[in-house]
Amino acid sequence: xxxxxxxxxxxxxxxxxxxxxxxxxxxxxxxxxxxxxxxxxxxxxxxxxxxxxxxxxxxxxxxxxxxxxxxxxxxxxxxxxxxxxxxxxxxxxxxxxxxxxxxxxxxxxxxxxxxxxxxxxxxxxxxxxxxxxxxxxxxxxxxxxxxxxxxxxxxxxxxxxxxxxxxxxxxxxxxxxxxxxxxxxxxxxxxxxxxxxxxxxxxxxxxxxxxxxxxxxxxxxxxxxxxxxx
Numbered sequence: 001x002x003x004x005x006x007x008x009x010x011x012x013x014x015x016x017x018x019x020x021x022x023x024x025x026x027x028x029x030x031x032x033x034x035x036x037x038x039x040x041x042x043x044x045x046x047x048x049x050x051x052x053x054x055x056x057x058x059x060x061x062x063x064x065x066x067x068x069x070x071x072x073x074x075x076x077x078x079x080x081x082x083x084x085x086x087x088x089x090x091x092x093x094x095x096x097x098x099x100x101x102x103x104x105x106x107x108x109x110x111x112x113x114x115x116x117x118x119x120x121x122x123x124x125x126x127x128x129x130x131x132x133x134x135x136x137x138x139x140x141x142x143x144x145x146x147x148x149x150x151x152x153x154x155x156x157x158x159x160x161x162x163x164x165x166x167x168x169x170x171x172x173x174x175x176x177x178x179x180x181x182x183x184x185x186x187x188x189x190x191x192x193x194x195x196x197x198x199x200x201x202x203x204x205x206x207x208x209x210x211x212x213x214x215x216x217x218x219x220x221x222x223x224x225x226x227x228x229x230x
Contacts (some may be wrong), residue, residue, distance in 0.1 A: 061170025
């Protein structure tokens with residue numbers, strides 16, 4: 001599944017949205033989706049007359065398997081530089097990131113099963129990052145973008161702000177439910193609240209999650225009041 005937007009392209013890799021952001025003749029790719037969807041992704045590029053080596057950067061919002069499953073082959077084909085926050089870099093190098101805690105009864109069960117019985121499903125090809133960043137905002141030149149640290153879902157979760165008006169947030173928000181955008185998996189709820197404050201302090205009006213539909217600023221504000229100001 002794919003969607004078109006005048007500012008960027010979206011490709012659905014399994015249940016994960018990955019985004020391709022254009023600037024002049026080159027691109028930043030946000031995450032790489034799940035394993036075995038790489039051929040479909042390359043076909044998607046071909047339909048849009050994009051050759052893989054036009055991708056300059058791969059920005060990882062974090063390193064769970066559904067965001068890094070295609071990292072090895074996409075890196076090989078594009079020669080893009082992989083950007084990841086320092087708190088996620090070790091996981092990327094070992095090809096395994098622990099399942100986060102569930103934030104509701106159903107996802108707590110999923111998290112328990114993932115941690116204890118299905119660990120291998122969370123593995124991906126160990127990969128050496130090209131850019132490990134910590135100081136923020138980090139600017140991947142020459143793109144009109146800035147990377148900020150938005151932990152909570154994981155300790156190294158990050159957001160890419162594009163043209164000062166759109167934020168690509170990974171799993172810091174979920175867009176699956178009609179109203180609430182609280183993630184289904186969260187390692188640190190208090191820290192997540194501070195990350196939401198950082199997003200709301202930005203000039204962004206739209207927030208694009210890895211799962212579900214885009215989230216408006218008004219919707220994020222309502223969810224913030226529900227979870228952190230009730």
